[in-house]
Amino acid sequence: MLTKERRDYSLTGKINDRAVPLDDDYIEDQVEATWWHPTISRKELKALMQRTDGSALRHFGLWIVLLIVSGYAAILSWGTLWAIPAFLIYGTIYSSSDAGWHECGHGTPFKTRWLNEVFYQFSSFMTLRESVLWRWSHARHHTHTYVVGLDPEIQVMRPADLLKIAMDFFYLRSGPPEVWRIVRHALGRPNADVRSFVPESELNKMYWSSRVYVAIFIVFGVWSLAIHSFLPMMFIGLPRFYGGWLHQLLGLTQHAGLKENVFDHRQNTRTVYINPVFRYLYMNMNYHIEHHSTPMVPFHTLPRLHEAIKDQTPRAYPNLWAVYKEMIPALYKQATQNPDYHIVRDLPTTANAPKSAPNGAASRPSTNGTAQETLAAQWVDACAVTDIGEHDVIGFNHNGKVYAIYRLQGDQFYASEGLCTHGQTELSGGLIINGCIECPKHNGRFDVTTGKAVQHPVKVDLKTYPAERRRNRVFIHIPE
Ligand code: FES
Numbered sequence: 001m002l003t004k005e006r007r008d009y010s011l012t013g014k015i016n017d018r019a020v021p022l023d024d025d026y027i028e029d030q031v032e033a034t035w036w037h038p039t040i041s042r043k044e045l046k047a048l049m050q051r052t053d054g055s056a057l058r059h060f061g062l063w064i065v066l067l068i069v070s071g072y073a074a075i076l077s078w079g080t081l082w083a084i085p086a087f088l089i090y091g092t093i094y095s096s097s098d099a100g101w102h103e104c105g106h107g108t109p110f111k112t113r114w115l116n117e118v119f120y121q122f123s124s125f126m127t128l129r130e131s132v133l134w135r136w137s138h139a140r141h142h143t144h145t146y147v148v149g150l151d152p153e154i155q156v157m158r159p160a161d162l163l164k165i166a167m168d169f170f171y172l173r174s175g176p177p178e179v180w181r182i183v184r185h186a187l188g189r190p191n192a193d194v195r196s197f198v199p200e201s202e203l204n205k206m207y208w209s210s211r212v213y214v215a216i217f218i219v220f221g222v223w224s225l226a227i228h229s230f231l232p233m234m235f236i237g238l239p240r241f242y243g244g245w246l247h248q249l250l251g252l253t254q255h256a257g258l259k260e261n262v263f264d265h266r267q268n269t270r271t272v273y274i275n276p277v278f279r280y281l282y283m284n285m286n287y288h289i290e291h292h293s294t295p296m297v298p299f300h301t302l303p304r305l306h307e308a309i310k311d312q313t314p315r316a317y318p319n320l321w322a323v324y325k326e327m328i329p330a331l332y333k334q335a336t337q338n339p340d341y342h343i344v345r346d347l348p349t350t351a352n353a354p355k356s357a358p359n360g361a362a363s364r365p366s367t368n369g370t371a372q373e374t375l376a377a378q379w380v381d382a383c384a385v386t387d388i389g390e391h392d393v394i395g396f397n398h399n400g401k402v403y404a405i406y407r408l409q410g411d412q413f414y415a416s417e418g419l420c421t422h423g424q425t426e427l428s429g430g431l432i433i434n435g436c437i438e439c440p441k442h443n444g445r446f447d448v449t450t451g452k453a454v455q456h457p458v459k460v461d462l463k464t465y466p467a468e469r470r471r472n473r474v475f476i477h478i479p480e
Helices: 024-034 042-049 053-077 081-094 097-106 115-128 131-143 164-169 175-186 192-196 200-225 233-235 244-256 276-281 290-295 301-311 322-334 359-364
Strands: 379-384 392-396 402-405 413-417 431-433 436-438 445-447 451-453 468-469 473-477
Touching: 042 301, 042 322, 053 081, 053 115, 053 233, 081 097, 097 115, 097 131, 115 131, 131 192, 131 200, 164 244, 164 322, 175 200, 192 233, 200 233, 244 276, 244 290, 244 322, 290 301, 379 392, 379 402, 402 473, 436 451
Parallel strands: none
Antiparallel strands: 379 473, 392 402, 402 413, 413 468, 431 436, 436 445, 445 451, 468 473
């Protein structure tokens, strides 16, 4: 058996020599320039990125009905053998709140922001992921997917711990530390890793959110003691454990056994076809390469994105069995013989999109500054009016700097610096929603008229510049 030391996956520890150095300036510069992005036309991508409250309400509405019906059946069966299947079904549906946590954390299912937030808070509690902490954690995961020492959400660390993987089908190894972390945060004691990705200004919010979770646990615990039955806890808290099998079964397919430290989601992430029931409960996250390469696309259009870019990605696994048939021997090998072993995915030869094209931005119209007409006081001719549709954005390069030009209704043009203040992603790959530009990387939003940062995780406002239409051109005013 393997006797090698465990790797250091902590975010603040000494990372092994294969990892990218933990140097934010270095890594932030590198990540956007280096990650692979699919080639897809702006028009098609924009259509896929649209949010509708209807799709999300239908999804969550049905989910709530299923929870109530299965929960009611579970109560009726209490004390009989029927309770076993009844609670298994209830717990499985309850644990699929993890998919809701994930999607609402991205802010993509609903068009209406407060609906995203409400479902995010409920789902976070149900899946035992404290909402503030995990929002920041997941942003990090998307920036540094499967990079050792930078990604806080590497599910299977090497050498693979097979017992832990097996126990987590009932959340028995990861669950207790997660609950303990909530308790620690309720006491205001985050560890160094958490401090490395949750901004100081968010810590208080995280402590109070954790306190609410702990208070609810206590209420249900006391209730159970008072009635000498753990039935109340079978409905809140415990379902995430006894019903967690599907979450683990599907979650492992995302990255386990694949390559670490590579800037290509096609090599560290999987897409797999699964049955419609699982797909519903998992909110289409089986299209995981698609989700990671273009996180602005909501769950309900991911299958269409998959169709649009599948010639650029490795072949999707035909079913879960195909994934596990390959993954289990790979994890066993990592655990017992060679921690460096990983599955290599065959990349299609047609897929060599420019590495520096962020989120489809390469395919959008953009002037490069060579044909610009500079007028007095730095009014710069940025593009033709027809280059930007209503409620859209394009990128514009001038004197080595990137700008974003927005068009709302008619001739309402606006301009700002072109890189997101959170992680330097080009905003021209984003989506205009209710007068805001949503960043394509972590779904942060800025008001395009003022540059104000209005949605997590962005904190710093954008610089804005006057923009206006002059005949058939759009000019922006860039100060020296
Ligand atoms: S790069 Fe993180 S929200 Fe823009």
